[in-house]
Amino acid sequence: MSERVLTPRNRGFLFLDSHPAGCERLVTDMWRACPDTADGPEGAGPVALIIGSSSGYGLAATVAGLKRAGIRGVMVSFEKAATERRTATAGWYRTAATADLARGAGRDLVFLNGDAFSDGMKDEVADLVERRFGKLDHLIYSVAAPRRTDPETGATYASVLKPIGRANRTKTLVFDGEGVPEVREVETGPAEGDDVEQTVAVMGGADWERWIDRLDGRGLLGEGFTTAALSYIGSPLTAAIYRQGTIGAAKAHLEATARGLNERLDKTVGGRAVTSVNGAAVTQSSTAIPGIALYTGLLRGVLGEDLVPPVRQLAALWDQLTGTAPLALDDEGRVRLDTWELTDEVQAAVAERWAAATTDTIAGLADLDWFQAEVRRLYGFSVPGVDYSAAVTTDVPWPVS
Template structure:
């Protein structure tokens, strides 16, 4: 037993510990938010979710389990409890596995570097030995600071930079006592091989490598479908995001989808798409200058009309499984961000953005919501959890035989 009281200590938006009970409750709430469906046990399609422990990848995993009845494998890279607690993704994965087992879904979780060929082979072996040697769906949702090329050993590092010239933007920070401040920050432009490095980490190279390996072992089912999760975002954040180094990587991801779609269509009657998701507070997004301010203002405009990640992924699974028609834009992308990019919504957010100062921000943005969303990423600010009580931190990784 390793019980202790866990306090939410942070450096900016990064928390040093996670709360196991809060993470578990959040996973349970996400599962309950999925529309109820009558599903037979053990007969669902086989799916592989790469990046299954956080953000949209977690939502894809839970929505797939609860709505579609998937069985299969989730891949993520999390730290076990030690001197500090485990990562939030460690506890979310344990909770997801328990719910999957309770509902009769055979879901196995692999903890390791999804970029490595070792993990890819481990997953391929599991598909072959446990799931009948066939894969129906692959969801790719990976955000990482670096990637090691398995062939060359070269380590690539992604950067968040504008392209061409420095970019100055407003951003939201909180001082040590929690008082919000709107500041201006300037980010230097990409230089050298920053774009190529970021593309090598966050583009479509690893996604295609997964498909190559699984196809090479004849594990892709007839009609196999794969989707990579992406983001476009607002014109307010475009210079640092969609028009920046990350945007270049997203463009590469989308180009990879076209290549894979043509190839899978010919070989298996399958398809590959990118899914453009809408804004959410995630561990990745809070690192991007301006995104915290934008998210708070967007919530201030829309309130409860914002569509949660689990709500968006329910829509995605509906389209991937042909429950609803597959609707693509002119670039061949599924668009789940129409509510965010509605011109009236963007005009309202832009008006608030231009008016935002340290003095006015509490009237323009939903900061209570934003603060709680950041805390919930780590299992804090979850209703129904007694944070004064000791919590068991030594939660084991879910056993594949459970």
């Protein structure tokens, strides 16, 4: 096994290596931050399938599901092992840490590594559920990917981050090699050709529905089965590039898919399908979107510790999915976990700071220390309690269950 002293090396918000001890501690900290149920989960626990379980809100769903609902079942992600030149991906190390938590909690979780878009992975999961768990109670879909290959046609689609109709000019936040912040204006050209259709094919509801088709066709959906696809709406400040852009078109397709699945599941198994609209967070996906880094830093500047972390949001979702709390839906049939972010008061305060944000003023308007640390923590760095001067083993095995 390889042991190395790891220091962060990055190109913008993308880091070349990940720190296994930092990733492990991060998952442990998420576990501790997740509120307990009154008596703790009892019995065998519901059977869950979480697709996209190793990062962002999917990881939060996994950790919160373990602690809050006592889930067992199958977790799917797509990560890379360590090589001679590179560490494993952060999600690889987070998965190993999550598996340790599950074993410590006495929960039967199986972690699969592979392409969730493929029919091969769907069949592998279906076989495993049938053999080991019987039927599914819940499915959470949390996949953010740049491309998808359609298993039926073999066509590969690529998603893009573009506005629809006309170019969009927005402020964005970048850091130089020394970590010095700069507020820039960037212009993103409008979607062209089949950009919208390609993005919808990747990020819309087609693959989610294909998972349900596969599992339902095998008779693996239990009575009262519920499924939720994790989504985001966000602020009017970022709407042109997000909710009104190509990604927004994909999210609209996801919501339309939820309505169709909800009607179908209600008839077949007395079940439900919803989208869950989450609040802002620093994730590997969100940092790639123009303006989102600036917005999130300003939001933290306004809210401070009142910014709700993903694991607490997903604890609330599990309460609703399992019936511990009522399923609270908006007029579009969506679970809203973002209400703390989108109040008029909070958005007015963020908009005021956004208008005033320049390279000279940003340090007094946004919580930059928090934001930069959150980005580093995505890769296991800047996690409190970790000795980064110590050598660590990078060749961590994938959990075997």
